[in-house]
Amino acid sequence: MVKSTTKAIPIIEFSSVSFSYGDRRIIKDVSISLPPKKITAIFGGSGTGKTTFLRLVGGQLNPSKGDVFFDGKSINRMKYSDLYSARRRMGMLFQFGALFTDLSVFDNVAFPLREHTNLPSRLIDDLVKMKLHAVGLRGAASLKTAELSGGMARRVALARAIALDPELIMYDEPFTGLDPIATSVIANLIQKLNSALGITSVLVTHDVEVSLKIVDHCIVMAGGEVIGQGSPEEIRKSHNPQIRQFIKGEIDGPVPLHYPSETYEVDLGIKHAG
Amino acid sequence: MRANAFLKGFVAIGRITVDGVWKIGAGTKFILNVISRSRMTFQRPRLLIDEIFFTGTLSLIIIIVSGLFVGLVLGLQGYETLKRYGSAEAVGTLVALSLVRELGPVVAALLFASRAGSAMTAKIGIMKSTEQLSAMQMMAVDPYARVVTPMFWGGFFSMPLLAAIFSAMGIIGGYLITVVVIGVDGGAFWSQMQANVDFHGDILNGIYKSIVFGFAVNTISLFEGFDCVPTAEGVSRAVTRTVVTSALAILALDFVLTAFMFTGV
Ligand SMILES: Nc1ncnc2c1ncn2[C@@H]1O[C@H](COP(=O)(O)OP(=O)(O)OP(=O)(O)O)[C@@H](O)[C@H]1O
Ligand SMILES: [Mg+2]
Numbered sequence: 001m002v003k004s005t006t007k008a009i010p011i012i013e014f015s016s017v018s019f020s021y022g023d024r025r026i027i028k029d030v031s032i033s034l035p036p037k038k039i040t041a042i043f044g045g046s047g048t049g050k051t052t053f054l055r056l057v058g059g060q061l062n063p064s065k066g067d068v069f070f071d072g073k074s075i076n077r078m079k080y081s082d083l084y085s086a087r088r089r090m091g092m093l094f095q096f097g098a099l100f101t102d103l104s105v106f107d108n109v110a111f112p113l114r115e116h117t118n119l120p121s122r123l124i125d126d127l128v129k130m131k132l133h134a135v136g137l138r139g140a141a142s143l144k145t146a147e148l149s150g151g152m153a154r155r156v157a158l159a160r161a162i163a164l165d166p167e168l169i170m171y172d173e174p175f176t177g178l179d180p181i182a183t184s185v186i187a188n189l190i191q192k193l194n195s196a197l198g199i200t201s202v203l204v205t206h207d208v209e210v211s212l213k214i215v216d217h218c219i220v221m222a223g224g225e226v227i228g229q230g231s232p233e234e235i236r237k238s239h240n241p242q243i244r245q246f247i248k249g250e251i252d253g254p255v256p257l258h259y260p261s262e263t264y265e266v267d268l269g270i271k272h273a274g
Numbered sequence: 275m276r277a278n279a280f281l282k283g284f285v286a287i288g289r290i291t292v293d294g295v296w297k298i299g300a301g302t303k304f305i306l307n308v309i310s311r312s313r314m315t316f317q318r319p320r321l322l323i324d325e326i327f328f329t330g331t332l333s334l335i336i337i338i339v340s341g342l343f344v345g346l347v348l349g350l351q352g353y354e355t356l357k358r359y360g361s362a363e364a365v366g367t368l369v370a371l372s373l374v375r376e377l378g379p380v381v382a383a384l385l386f387a388s389r390a391g392s393a394m395t396a397k398i399g400i401m402k403s404t405e406q407l408s409a410m411q412m413m414a415v416d417p418y419a420r421v422v423t424p425m426f427w428g429g430f431f432s433m434p435l436l437a438a439i440f441s442a443m444g445i446i447g448g449y450l451i452t453v454v455v456i457g458v459d460g461g462a463f464w465s466q467m468q469a470n471v472d473f474h475g476d477i478l479n480g481i482y483k484s485i486v487f488g489f490a491v492n493t494i495s496l497f498e499g500f501d502c503v504p505t506a507e508g509v510s511r512a513v514t515r516t517v518v519t520s521a522l523a524i525l526a527l528d529f530v531l532t533a534f535m536f537t538g539v
Contacts, residue, residue, distance in 0.1 A: 058412050087414035098409035101400070112413045115420070157409075164413075 009072060011036040011168060011200050012057055017066035019052060026052050027063070028224040034217070039194050039201040041211045043246060044221035050204040051095060053221075054170045057202070058092060059083045070168075088116065091161035095172040097153040099145045105132070105156050106141040112163045131159040136185055151178045158186065162193065168200045169193065175207040187214050208247055212236065220246060301497045308426050308496065311419040315427050321420075325428025329390040333436055336385050341440040344381060345447020348372055353452050362452075363462030367470040369448035370441075374471065374480040375536065378441035380528050383487035385440075386433055387520035391495035394425050395516040398499025399509035422500065426492050433488025434481050441480070479535045486531060490523045 010033035019027040026049040034040045044050050055061040056068050059075045067074040070086050078086065099108050109128045113119060119127070132138045135155040140148070148156060154177065161169060171190065175183050191214050193199045205211050212218070212232040219229040220243050228235070228243045238244060265271040315322050352368040398421070401407050407417040445467075452458040471477065495516045502512035 060408060060411060084414045084416070087412055090412065092409070092412040094405050094409055094412075096405065098405035100406055100409075101404065102397075112415070115413065115415045160413075 009036070010034055010069075011071055012202070013069040014056075015067050015069065017056065017063040017068055019049075019056060019061060019063050026224050027056070029066070030221075030224070030226055031066075032219055032226055032229065034200065034202060036200050037194070037198045038216040039190065039203060039214060040217045040219065041203040041205060041215040042219045042221060043206065043208060043211070044204075045206060045246070048221050049224050050221065051172055054092065054172055054202070054204055057170060058087065058090060088164065089167045091164065091166035091169040093154070093158050093161045093169070093171045093174055095176075097150075097157040099148075099153055099157055099160070101145050103145070104141070105137070105143050105145065105148070108145065108156060109160045109163055112160065116164060127163070128159075131163055132156075134162070134189060135159045136182075151182050154178065155182065155186065158189070165197065166199065168202070170202045170204070172204050173206075174203065175205060175210055183210055190214060222246070300501065301493060304497045304500060305426075305493045308418055308423050311416065311423050312427065314419045315424045321424040322427055322431075325424045326432055327428075329386075329394065329425070329429045330432030330436060332393075333386055333389045333432070334439070336389055337382055337436050337440050338443050340381065340385055341378075341443030342447040344377055344440075345369060345373070345444030345449075346451045348377075348444065349448035349451035349456075352448070353456055353458065362458050363466055365448065365452050365458060366445075366463035366467035369452075370445055370467045370471050371476060373441040373444040374476050376480075376528070376532070378444065379437045379480050379483040379487055380524060382437040382440040383433065383484060383491060383524045384521055386429075386436055386488070387491045387495070387524065388517050390429060390432070391491045391516050391520050392513045394429065394492070394495040395499040395502070395513050396509060398422065398425075398496060399502040399504075399512050402500065402502065403504035403506070403509055422496055426496060429492040429495075430485075430488050433491070434484040437480065437484035437487075475536075479531075482535075483528065483531050486527055487524050490527060491520045494520050494523060 013033040014030050017027055017030050018025060042050055042053060052061065056063060057070065057075065059068075059078070062076045068076055071089075073082070073086070075083065075086065100111065103111065106128055109131050110124050113124050113127060117124075129138055129141065132141055135158050137152060137155055137159065140152065140156070145153065145156070154174065158171075158174070169190075174186050174190065178186060187210055190201055190203065194201050203211055203215060212235070215232060217229070218232060218235045220227050220235065222242055228238060228240050230238070235243060235247065238247075263271070348369045349365060352365040352372075353362055356362050356364050356368065398407075401417075401421065407421070410417045410420060449460075449463060453460045453463050498512040498516045498519070499509075502508045
């Protein structure tokens with residue numbers, strides 16, 4: 001019998017991963033896999049551990065339990081040198097850009113090329129201009145990072161993240177702080193990178209509306225756990241009240257807005273902790 | 275209650291001791307890590323040159339000006355004292371020995387710590403708190419090898435050079451005030467200095483001192499930067515700690531080194 005669907009090996013797989021900062025458990029026994037060459041969105045409220053999730057993939061944090069697999073190999077059990085070669089295949093857009101403040105826009109984008117290749121400077125020049133053009137900032141090449149707005153900085157960071165043509169790109173909140181035009185530009189770019197170059201993309205965001213239009217697969221997280229996943233239509237039609245609340249942006253619902261604490265009354269001294 | 279206060283004091287001493295020991299251990303591990311990643315620094319001289327510029331050249335002005343003033347003061351004070359014993363020409367020797375043995379290495383290191391050391395801490399601390407170091411890691415570039423180690427070696431080579439320049443400027447200052455202004459015999463000033471300053475015993479020992487100080491200041495500055503709490507406040511605290519700890523380390527090391535070098539033990 002021939003299998004009609006060859007099941008692709010997931011490029012990222014979490015196998016019962018837990019992670020804590022001190023005593024606070026941020027990720028609780030999460031097992032998921034992300035399909036290759038697709039765009040996956042990870043939704044979740046502020047502080048649910050989305051950035052932490054990406055850091056686990058990049059091997060910057062190690063799970064306290066379980067394994068994070070990248071292309072079949074456990075990131076958290078790798079030798080140092082293997083981890084670095086794995087990272088060369090990843091690009092990451094940091095939530096706040098994380099541009100090198102002592103370098104110009106051009107040099108920021110050129111940085112990974114200069115560190116990892118021996119290309120002649122003419123070629124680096126062209127590559128950097130192409131990457132900057134892709135994010136609409138070719139004209140800003142000579143600016144210093146201090147002269148950029150937040151949204152521009154994010155786009156430069158994106159150009160830098162794709163400089164080495166990675167196989168996997170992780171976007172941490174790519175749309176926050178962008179105007180509607182820049183949002184569409186970035187959304188289009190994410191789609192283009194994915195379809196033209198077959199780059200696997202992971203999008204971590206709470207910007208549901210824009211993301212649902214471009215992604216292939218969604219994972220919804222709350223309280224460090226995966227509360228649902230599926231295609232954008234499935235998510236839209238979900239009956240799970242937690243997911244509905246998140247998609248619709250309702251304040252009241254099962255997902256708590258507040259950081260864990262004593263009850264409000266106790267904190268204000270009206271009642272005593274029982 | 276008194277017993278309670280006593281206990282609190284005890285706990286505080288314990289905590290300071292444990293923190294101190296922890297820091298020494300972590301600092302040692304850190305610096306070994308830094309040095310073990312030296313290959314890139316020496317394969318790419320550009321990185322090293324940039325850091326020598328950053329730590330050395332930018333400290334030049336303060337070193338030159340301070341050296342000159344210290345020399346002027348030494349000349350004045352030395353002349354006033356030596357005159358009473360009728361040996362004013364020995365002022366050249368006094369100025370030169372004070373500078374190459376002690377003041378050159380020590381004061382240059384103190385100035386280096388407050389000018390270049392604090393800048394190194396701030397730079398690393400800011401790169402840490404704005405996730406630039408994380409970003410570098412994610413680009414598969416080792417931030418130790420790319421950023422920290424070149425800074426270490428840059429400072430390492432700058433420090434003895436700065437100390438030498440400081441001493442040279444001091445001697446010029448001493449010459450200006452005693453020979454040019456006061457009118458001590460210039461020939462005697464130089465010849466006495468030449469006769470009494472020993473290359474091995476004085477100049478080399480001074481250079482060794484500044485190498486040790488440079489090592490200490492670099493280690494402290496870079497470790498504080500790397501270890502800081504990644505916020506604006508954390509960085510500013512780390513910079514303060516760098517200056518204070520470096521000053522203490524320089525003075526304490528100077529005592530130890532002097533005891534070994536110049537007492538004929
Ligand atoms: N260095 C740290 N030390 C201790 N706790 C941390 C640290 N970094 C993050 N946390 C905690 O971990 C939780 C998850 O943080 P994370 O940055 O992953 O959230 P997030 O989902 O990315 O939020 P946002 O959407 O606001 O960026 C937060 O509640 C935060 O308080
Ligand atoms: Mg985040």
